[in-house]
Amino acid sequence: LTPPGCSTKCFRGRKERNVQKQHEASGIDALPDGVLEHILGLLPAEEAVRTCVLARRWRHRWKTAAALRIVSAGGEFLAPADKLREFMDHLLLARGGAPLELCELRLGGLNLVLEDEGVLSRVDHWFRHAVGCNAQVLRLRIRANGSLELEDLPLVSKHLTRLELYGVDVHGSFLNFSTCPNLQYLEFEDCDLISESTSLISFQSLKHLRIAFCHLRLHMGFDSRVRISAPHLVSLVLEEFIGRTPIFESMPSLTEASVTIGDFCADECELSNANYWDCSCESCDTYGKTPSGSNISVLLEGLSKAKSLLLISSPAKHIFKRDMRWCPMFSNLKNLWLDDYWCVPDDFNMLACILEHTPILEKLTLQLFSEGPEHKMELEGRVSLAERSAAISKYLNTVKVKCKMVDERIVKVLRFLHVSDICCSILPDVREILSCCGSTASPR
Amino acid sequence: FCEICLTNNCDGSAGKIATMIALVSSDNERFEVSEEAASQSQTIRNMIEDGCADGGIPLPNVTSSVLAKVLEYCNKHAATTTPDAASTEAVIGSAGTRAVLGPARHGPVVLRAVPCRAAGRRCPEGCRLDEGQDAGADQATFKIENDFRPEDVEKIRKENAWAFEE
Numbered sequence: 169l170t171p172p173g174c175s176t177k178c179f180r181g182r183k184e185r186n187v188q189k190q191h192e193a194s195g196i197d198a199l200p201d202g203v204l205e206h207i208l209g210l211l212p213a214e215e216a217v218r219t220c221v222l223a224r225r226w227r228h229r230w231k232t233a234a235a236l237r238i239v240s241a242g243g244e245f246l247a248p249a250d251k252l253r254e255f256m257d258h259l260l261l262a263r264g265g266a267p268l269e270l271c272e273l274r275l276g277g278l279n280l281v282l283e284d285e286g287v288l289s290r291v292d293h294w295f296r297h298a299v300g301c302n303a304q305v306l307r308l309r310i311r312a313n314g315s316l317e318l319e320d321l322p323l324v325s326k327h328l329t330r331l332e333l334y335g336v337d338v339h340g341s342f343l344n345f346s347t348c349p350n351l352q353y354l355e356f357e358d359c360d361l362i363s364e365s366t367s368l369i370s371f372q373s374l375k376h377l378r379i380a381f382c383h384l385r386l387h388m389g390f391d392s393r394v395r396i397s398a399p400h401l402v403s404l405v406l407e408e409f410i411g412r413t414p415i416f417e418s419m420p421s422l423t424e425a426s427v428t429i430g431d432f433c434a435d436e437c438e439l440s441n442a443n444y445w446d447c448s449c450e451s452c453d454t455y456g457k458t459p460s461g462s463n464i465s466v467l468l469e470g471l472s473k474a475k476s477l478l479l480i481s482s483p484a485k486h487i488f489k490r491d492m493r494w495c496p497m498f499s500n501l502k503n504l505w506l507d508d509y510w511c512v513p514d515d516f517n518m519l520a521c522i523l524e525h526t527p528i529l530e531k532l533t534l535q536l537f538s539e540g541p542e543h544k545m546e547l548e549g550r551v552s553l554a555e556r557s558a559a560i561s562k563y564l565n566t567v568k569v570k571c572k573m574v575d576e577r578i579v580k581v582l583r584f585l586h587v588s589d590i591c592c593s594i595l596p597d598v599r600e601i602l603s604c605c606g607s608t609a610s611p612r
Numbered sequence: 613f614c615e616i617c618l619t620n621n622c623d624g625s626a627g628k629i630a631t632m633i634a635l636v637s638s639d640n641e642r643f644e645v646s647e648e649a650a651s652q653s654q655t656i657r658n659m660i661e662d663g664c665a666d667g668g669i670p671l672p673n674v675t676s677s678v679l680a681k682v683l684e685y686c687n688k689h690a691a692t693t694t695p696d697a698a699s700t701e702a703v704i705g706s707a708g709t710r711a712v713l714g715p716a717r718h719g720p721v722v723l724r725a726v727p728c729r730a731a732g733r734r735c736p737e738g739c740r741l742d743e744g745q746d747a748g749a750d751q752a753t754f755k756i757e758n759d760f761r762p763e764d765v766e767k768i769r770k771e772n773a774w775a776f777e778e
Binding site: 196197200214217218220221222223224226227245254255258259 | 677756757758759760765768769772774775776777
């Protein structure tokens, strides 16, 4: 229609045609600015900038892209540190304070460890710039040699709703999110979280919290237990933390929680004795077996309002066992996922006890001696009505077991729960459903 | 280019009566598209396979006015010449897709969006960039006529050299 190079602003006596052309703003240009800014925000940042040569209309659009995605993880244009620094300097200058919805900084990755001092020293500045542009979602994912410490200053933003931090050290007042009153979703993975002044970390506005593979502690070098208050939390994931188990205060709105206590938890029997009840070592004794021991529930009380729980622990870690001494009533719990920690070696006392405190439980899944996430075998059976204990929820009809193979240990559990009519499915390829009948817990 | 399945390599199967999928905009308006077309987005295809598409697929990032425009464009825009090596296709996808640019110096230049392998199967707000993402199917093409003179393009490239490959 229009020869290339002919600007739409060219009035050469062809007003009619120009008017027609304006109405005909074709294709992608017909979309509202907000949409175009959103599209540009979907591009890796360098590619968004490159749209400046597409057409006149596109020359400056990249400056108001709704999101910034900076990836320097190996192989990309921004992978070399000097390129990254130069790019960021120019980009932030050109954008000024143009608002952002989302900013993602991914520096270092599987194949590239971030080592460049020039970059490391600027990350905090880039991060804060994004906050200053009213970003709602911030993702900072770092793989550095050692760790990257973020500046010890709280974030201030009423726009920030979601924050994800991977591989950074966070000190002191950074953990004070009271100046982010709309923060709803917070995720820390592989971070070092050090609360300097007070043992209480308060997440007032949070609805979703995930802390995975992190070290939570009070002061540098002190053996301490952090207390977390998140009174409006709806979902919690606490996965394989390092150090002392944090105490969670009551969470009345909690819908689902998943707690996995792994090998790096510092709350363990010093004799590696999995049988907490029979162990008289000092570490087991300290945490409340004796009258003088503290009787604060570390986890279970705080989790007691959940509708769905996953509680998994390494054998010699005694937090759950200890908390079970003051087992709360899980009055909302419908869905429970446990591992073999709850079944051995205590002759199922733990399992029995928790089932007696879950009056409306409907679904029980037991992951026995199998790490997952994929399990070689999955069994499903019914809990016999006649034989079950009266203390167990009457809504609990089926039990699922995930294991590697059905051995004596599995059979013992199934017998204890009076499970019969077991169906078994075996992974991986052919899903054979072997329908087994019989009142004994024999899966064959 | 096939208008029904919105790809360049249609195998003709889209000509059959298609099952319709509803896409629901952020202000709760429903738009019916063929399952074939909707499945070009990996995210949506996952949702269909997971059986989550029954009530309609929510697109919380997209308002009805925008979605209407996008679908109108997708439905009416026919392909033209096969793109040459220097240009790439432009697509727009729903939440969960990522746009990639393959710039061409001359002639029509377009953007490409590829569905990204979201970290979780349901990717509610934009994507999470994973290692080893693969390119997926495209959804629709846009054309942008380049109204720059070649010397202007050079000038702008120089201005923003920090963003371009050598």
